[in-house]
Amino acid sequence: MLEINQPFNFVAPPVLLNPASDSISVVVLPNGLATGWVEYGPTDALEQRCDGACRGQLPLSDQLLAFRLKDLKPGARYFYRVHLKPIHYTTAYSIKPGEEIRSDIHAFRTLDPTAESATFTVWNDTHEKEPTLGQLAANLIASPTHFLLWNGDITNNVSDGSKIISQFFAPTNHPFAADVPLFFSRGNHDVRGRDARLLAQYIAGPSGDYYYTFRHGPLAAIVLDAGEDKPDNLPVYAGLNSFDDYRTLQRSFLKKAIADPDFTGAPFRVLFVHMPLFWDAEILAHWPGVWGKDLNGNLINGWISEDARVKWHDLLVEGKIDLVISGHAHKSVYFPPNNEHPYGQLIGGGSEPAQARSIVGSVTASEMTIVVNDLDGQSVIRQSFTRGSLEFAERKRSR
Numbered sequence: 001m002l003e004i005n006q007p008f009n010f011v012a013p014p015v016l017l018n019p020a021s022d023s024i025s026v027v028v029l030p031n032g033l034a035t036g037w038v039e040y041g042p043t044d045a046l047e048q049r050c051d052g053a054c055r056g057q058l059p060l061s062d063q064l065l066a067f068r069l070k071d072l073k074p075g076a077r078y079f080y081r082v083h084l085k086p087i088h089y090t091t092a093y094s095i096k097p098g099e100e101i102r103s104d105i106h107a108f109r110t111l112d113p114t115a116e117s118a119t120f121t122v123w124n125d126t127h128e129k130e131p132t133l134g135q136l137a138a139n140l141i142a143s144p145t146h147f148l149l150w151n152g153d154i155t156n157n158v159s160d161g162s163k164i165i166s167q168f169f170a171p172t173n174h175p176f177a178a179d180v181p182l183f184f185s186r187g188n189h190d191v192r193g194r195d196a197r198l199l200a201q202y203i204a205g206p207s208g209d210y211y212y213t214f215r216h217g218p219l220a221a222i223v224l225d226a227g228e229d230k231p232d233n234l235p236v237y238a239g240l241n242s243f244d245d246y247r248t249l250q251r252s253f254l255k256k257a258i259a260d261p262d263f264t265g266a267p268f269r270v271l272f273v274h275m276p277l278f279w280d281a282e283i284l285a286h287w288p289g290v291w292g293k294d295l296n297g298n299l300i301n302g303w304i305s306e307d308a309r310v311k312w313h314d315l316l317v318e319g320k321i322d323l324v325i326s327g328h329a330h331k332s333v334y335f336p337p338n339n340e341h342p343y344g345q346l347i348g349g350g351s352e353p354a355q356a357r358s359i360v361g362s363v364t365a366s367e368m369t370i371v372v373n374d375l376d377g378q379s380v381i382r383q384s385f386t387r388g389s390l391e392f393a394e395r396k397r398s399r
Contacts, residue, residue: 008032008086012170014103017066018206019147019181020214021074021111026050026067028082028103029169033062035087035097040069040080044105060087063165064202075112081105106178109146113262115217119145121180122359124274124327125153127189127351128167135375136358137174144180145360146216149223151327151348152187152274161195164202186210187274187327188229191243211250213257219363220266222257222321224250224312226275226305229328231294244307251311258319268368268385269321270361271343275305276326277313278345280335303329317342322368322385325359332357332372334381344383346370 011029018025026038035058039046052059052067059065065084072078086098121140126133140148155167168184184203190196205212210225227243230236257263283303291302316324323344330350337344349357353375362369372381 013175013178015177016181036084111216113215118217118219118363124151124348129351132356137176149183153189157193158196159193161198218267220263224273226308229302277309
């Protein structure tokens with residue numbers, strides 16, 4: 001809400017959300033009750049306009065305004081600028097508009113399934129750490145990619161719905177998603193807290209769910225949601241979780257997704273999911289204490305999602321997934337294909353600056369290169385996939 005004597009303004013730069021080949025959402029945060037619109041077009045003349053009208057009404061909010069730009073061309077560059085107009089509302093018949101303000105002009109490119117290449121950045125487990133978020137954003141702005149995928153645990157928990165706006169759309173003073181469009185993958189901390197169920201009202205995948213697919217050039221992507229990292233029946237959840245059923249539901253979705261021609265025709269296929277499906281290294285000494293035991297006294301291996309692995313693994317093999325990119329463990333490591341999984345498992349870093357990592361992918365029809373960087377931009381993991389190098393995995397898949 002706009003405080004007395006506080007000038008009307010944007011809380012943060014615009015956020016581009018859920019890009020597609022023919023559409024994209026522009027999300028903007030006013031610091032008081034406002035309406036708005038977006039001017040956009042293939043040049044900075046901005047000859048088109050989106051008013052965001054819905055069911056006969058134009059948008060009005062003191063928190064968040066969202067505009068879906070439609071009928072765009074695949075792989076095309078567009079410029080855009082957001083207009084905000086304060087609204088002074090007294091009664092239903094006493095409404096006065098104020099003087100509008102405008103954002104800077106930003107630009108984006110739509111996705112394109114036929115593009116020759118794809119680049120992407122992945123963040124994970126930022127957990128409200130402002131120094132980490134600020135440097136990640138600065139690095140992305142300095143070296144932009146085609147899209148950013150924020151792979152879960154943006155928050156510690158959603159104890160108050162007002163946190164959603166600040167932490168998911170205005171985490172830094174940088175325009176982190178004003179020019180690089182954002183996809184979101186939900187993590188186990190993002191499902192916690194009294195108001196966690198409000199999250200989908202503000203941010204979700206393109207269809208409103210947290211599992212979805214998209215295609216950009218030679219990359220076919222699947223995003224899944226592993227939910228919590230402990231069993232549903234633990235007393236701490238008070239019987240309010242149903243993630244076992246939710247992961248089963250996603251199995252049905254995954255079976256359809258891997259049969260889609262847009263997916264099967266892609267040279268490289270990547271799954272983004274917050275929790276890893278495999279951990280092929282020694283277990284850290286403190287981990288058993290972090291996750292504890294279930295009701296039967298068995299150790300909870302919460303550094304991976306065993307239920308998700310049981311329910312999805314065979315379909316990932318059938319769909320010839322090349323790589324699973326996850327977070328959650330706060331320890332960056334790559335596990336190559338082996339007898340258990342014919343796809344690689346890559347895990348990003350943690351929230352503290354020394355642990356934090358950005359994962360940067362570059363994909364062509366013949367090669368996919370994944371580089372994991374620390375906050376200083378130094379490479380800590382580099383892994384390349386070519387069709388030839390994947391022959392081992394192909395042999396495993398055929399067994």
